Amino acid sequence: MDKINLILILTIVTLFISLFLAFFLLTVQTKHKISNILFAVFLLVTAIDTSHPLFDLGSAGPSNLGMLRTTLALLQVPVFYLYVLSVCYADFKLKPKYLFHLLPFLIANAILLPRFYTVDTASKINFILNRQDMIELQFTHTLIHIQIVAYFVAVFVLLRKVKKLYLENYAGASMTSYNWLFQFTSVLTILYLIVILKNWFKFSDYPYISECIKIVILVFQPFIICWYLYKALNHPGLFRSIDSKLKLTSDLVLEEKNNTQTGVNEKEYNEELLKLQQYMVEKQPFLNPSLTIQDVASDIKVPVRNLSLLINHKLEQHFYDFVNAYRIEYAMDILKDATKSKVTVLEILYEVGFNSKSSFNTAFKKHTGNTPTSYRKNL
Incomplete structure (x- = not known):
């Protein structure tokens, strides 16, 4: 089995599991509807990002839709951050102010307008062939890396505060909920750090290392998703929340x-x-x-x-x-x-x-x- 076939198989498996879990989260009857929706959106956006090999297989060349699929990666960690907020706080509601998290995605696409979205196919091909020299793509990848670090730092700061609130106000299952969220966030952090490493090699003199790391990511993604599904089904009590009005x-x-x-x-x-x-x-x-x-x-x-x-x-x-x-x-x-x-x-x-x-x-x-x-x- 060659590398291309292996990547395609791993991509299909990951997509199937992600879409299945997203469907489950969107249809299951639960009082934690917002949390389920946010994690389902996170899975769907991640699935679209993961579908890169399949997308390339059915695409004749660079396209606006293909570039939009790439920039959707800028929505992954903001949605995950909102998911953690919704799990931590029982009174969490989606508010207009959260649209601020769309800003990096909008900026990246706005920058790509002049030299990619609005030009002909030949210019798009030239843009991709010379991607290592294109300031727009360098900026987008840098923005993604900064965003990953910033949001995961924010998530760990949030979890640290929530742990203190649990300890100061609860004496029951809440600590179990915190421990699960901390474990899951830690695993995702490691995965995204590997993604940063992959992207760094992609724009270096060793792009083949990036492809090898991509296979590692595709292998681990289904296991992480299945782990989440197992926890969600067997321990629904983990997903309890506290009141955001509580003070330290x-x-x-x-x-x-x-x-x-x-x-x-x-x-x-x-x-x-x-x-x-x-x-x-x-x-x-x-x-x-x-x-x-x-x-x-x-x-x-x-x-x-x-x-x-x-x-x-x-x-x-x-x-x-x-x-x-x-x-x-x-x-x-x-x-x-x-x-x-x-x-x-x-x-x-x-x-x-x-x-x-x-x-x-x-x-x-x-x-x-x-x-x-x-x-x-x-x-």
């Missing part, structure tokens, strides 16, 4: 310093802390695996803002760790109980409010220095 504790502290008149004094904090501790012991809300700081604030009649400052700033603990400490203490009581020696660790973790073995083991070891199994054996 560091921002709340800054507001407190700038507005001392409405700040909460130490006496009020101590009263609220006592109320919180009594509530945690008597009502055991930590047994709820989806507990949020809003739930606790509502039950003990303390403003969310005050409770967030109390736990995350005054106690110097994330809400996530604060709740898990109570869960671990409760789990330790069960492990010490001789009458419950037959209860498995898996049963215990679900009973005390955890929803995964890995998060339970991590929290237990952080709190006690031992794994649950070792702790039970050493009693």
